[in-house]
Amino acid sequence: MKRRAAEIIREYGPFPDAPKVNGVTFDGERIWFAAGASLRAIDPESGKLTGVIDVAAHAGTAFDGTHIYQIAENRIHKIDPKSGALLASIPAPGNGGDSGMAWAEGSLWVGEYRSRRIHQINPDTGALIRSISSDRFVTGVTWAEGDLWHGTWEGEESDLRRIDPETGEVLEKLDMPAGTGVSGLESDGSERLYCGGGDSGKVRVVRRSRATP
Amino acid sequence: MDSLITAAAQALAKGNPLGALKRIALREDAPALALRGIAMAQLGDLGKAKLLLRRAAKAFRPHEVVSRARCVVAEAEIALVSRDLTWPEDALKDARDILDTHNDRLNAAHARHLAVRRLLLIGKLDEAERDLRELDPEPLPPASRAAYELAVAGIAMRRIHIQAARAAFMRAHAAALAAGIPALRAEVERAQRELDAPAARLIARSEQTLVKLDEVETLLASKAIVVDACRLVLRNSETVVSLSRRPVLFMLARTLAEAWPEDASREDLLARAFRAKHADEAHRARLRVEMGRLRASLTAVAKVVATKRGFVFKPPQGREIVVMVPPFEDENAAVLACLADGEAWSSSALAVALGASERTIQRALDGLAAAGKVQSCGKGRARQWTSPPVSGFTTSLLLPGPLPGV
Numbered sequence: 001m002k003r004r005a006a007e008i009i010r011e012y013g014p015f016p017d018a019p020k021v022n023g024v025t026f027d028g029e030r031i032w033f034a035a036g037a038s039l040r041a042i043d044p045e046s047g048k049l050t051g052v053i054d055v056a057a058h059a060g061t062a063f064d065g066t067h068i069y070q071i072a073e074n075r076i077h078k079i080d081p082k083s084g085a086l087l088a089s090i091p092a093p094g095n096g097g098d099s100g101m102a103w104a105e106g107s108l109w110v111g112e113y114r115s116r117r118i119h120q121i122n123p124d125t126g127a128l129i130r131s132i133s134s135d136r137f138v139t140g141v142t143w144a145e146g147d148l149w150h151g152t153w154e155g156e157e158s159d160l161r162r163i164d165p166e167t168g169e170v171l172e173k174l175d176m177p178a179g180t181g182v183s184g185l186e187s188d189g190s191e192r193l194y195c196g197g198g199d200s201g202k203v204r205v206v207r208r209s210r211a212t213p
Numbered sequence: 214m215d216s217l218i219t220a221a222a223q224a225l226a227k228g229n230p231l232g233a234l235k236r237i238a239l240r241e242d243a244p245a246l247a248l249r250g251i252a253m254a255q256l257g258d259l260g261k262a263k264l265l266l267r268r269a270a271k272a273f274r275p276h277e278v279v280s281r282a283r284c285v286v287a288e289a290e291i292a293l294v295s296r297d298l299t300w301p302e303d304a305l306k307d308a309r310d311i312l313d314t315h316n317d318r319l320n321a322a323h324a325r326h327l328a329v330r331r332l333l334l335i336g337k338l339d340e341a342e343r344d345l346r347e348l349d350p351e352p353l354p355p356a357s358r359a360a361y362e363l364a365v366a367g368i369a370m371r372r373i374h375i376q377a378a379r380a381a382f383m384r385a386h387a388a389a390l391a392a393g394i395p396a397l398r399a400e401v402e403r404a405q406r407e408l409d410a411p412a413a414r415l416i417a418r419s420e421q422t423l424v425k426l427d428e429v430e431t432l433l434a435s436k437a438i439v440v441d442a443c444r445l446v447l448r449n450s451e452t453v454v455s456l457s458r459r460p461v462l463f464m465l466a467r468t469l470a471e472a473w474p475e476d477a478s479r480e481d482l483l484a485r486a487f488r489a490k491h492a493d494e495a496h497r498a499r500l501r502v503e504m505g506r507l508r509a510s511l512t513a514v515a516k517v518v519a520t521k522r523g524f525v526f527k528p529p530q531g532r533e534i535v536v537m538v539p540p541f542e543d544e545n546a547a548v549l550a551c552l553a554d555g556e557a558w559s560s561s562a563l564a565v566a567l568g569a570s571e572r573t574i575q576r577a578l579d580g581l582a583a584a585g586k587v588q589s590c591g592k593g594r595a596r597q598w599t600s601p602p603v604s605g606f607t608t609s610l611l612l613p614g615p616l617p618g619v
Contacts, residue, residue, distance in 0.1 A: 019354075020219070022214075022216075022219055036219065036223050037223070056220070058216040058217070058219035058220045058223070059214075059215060059216035059219060060216075071216045072216065072220070073216060073217055073220045073236060074216065074217055092216065094215065094216075096215065096216050096217030096220075096236065096237075096240075097215045097216070097217065097240075097242075098215055098216045099214070099215050099216070112215070113214065113215040114215065114242050114243075114244075154274075154276070154277070155274060155275075155276030155277045155278070156276070156277070156278060156279055156315055157276075179315055179316055183214070198214070199317070200316075
């Protein structure tokens, strides 16, 4: 297992009226984050707020190329990011114990916080496909260039880890600085990982090591 | 944190405990137990709240120190609200330090604020004020800001700085409105009303009037000599003479002051200070001795002169003498003043607050209970005391604490 300190290259926020960051996703242009009572969009270049959708947003956020998926209480809502309209809703696999969420290869991947698991589910029905176990509380989940990453936050310690999606084995670990929690995780498709900062109200950018060929 | 915990916490922060419980009522994991505890506290079931918080603190893993510290702070708040003043302060201080070092400024501020409220309750105004200065209200969200301003107002009121109290109440009210929590707004308004309620009765030149705290403030700043039966002191704008440990001398001074500018008869003085029905030679001799003592302790304030009938106060030129008595008089007024906050107090909490022995407090409570002025519920160590609110009066002047204006 490779292990090193996470390199934080940028921070956004905290933003007014958004005391917490509960989830993060990226639609190719904007970073979206779940702020409790709304979803908010940031321009990654300027760091300015560029959009707000009034929708309950208590945990993970994901983007499938067209729609935003957002965990609210014990449901996952499918939202049109242009209109803010609620298109569909499925039960969340952790029944409200859910934390982070990612979309990849036609499935939703949902972290269940205290039970330390990641569930792969059908995004249309919510049906469980399989579960992967971790040995830490799971927060954010993302796929980056074919690798599964998840954030942990337990006992005031956080790291980002790349795991084997079949076995759950930890392949690589980036330790976050002390006191820096990870409440959501998203890849920008390249070098960057966007991390929700929980109660700090910040979104942080961490450099990801490129996968070795 | 997970989704339902976040949703429930959001509901709690908005003062909606039922909304929080709806989401987590059946969950037994540590964060859910903690939130259920806080929700039960908001609903007033303090016993259940305490148990849930204890279970939560145990269910968190040893290295989840911040979560455990938050449970300690919540439990301290319940102790404060249930007037359990024997609650260990050190645990709260430790929790505060953990929250400070982990940058949880909001909960650290809340821990400080609880310590201030406890000090205020037991009359340690100087310490409360010092701790309050450590708190920066700026980053506090509206609900905590309202609580902070209530503490500021409470201290100002106890020190009889009425303008400062009024200003703090206005800020508290604005913050409570911004928080959108009806119960908080009601609490601020109830506290604010104390400013406009009668706080004392004044007896001047045989005339009686009810006065509010701002009139008390004006009186204390004036040239008048005030014989203060709330605190058992005599004061003018420069000096305070405490007779709190010499009740006989105080009663003599009060009797003289009530008669002023006339003299008070020996019979009157003997009857009120010694409860003597007849003035025999032994009583007269004792009166002369006590008058000598009173004269000696009051040299800085007023003279006491013998007359044919008895004695008379001779204040310096241009000074009035005014007697200030509580709006209601009772031997155990201080106990009633504590209970006037409407909370249920244990006798040990009253002992801590009033700096008296539990035995003394127990005797006072028994007396008050026999007179129908207080009620108790529970048995043994769980026994708590309440009194029907003394409607329309403020009891600020009767609460424990240092002398205002000194």
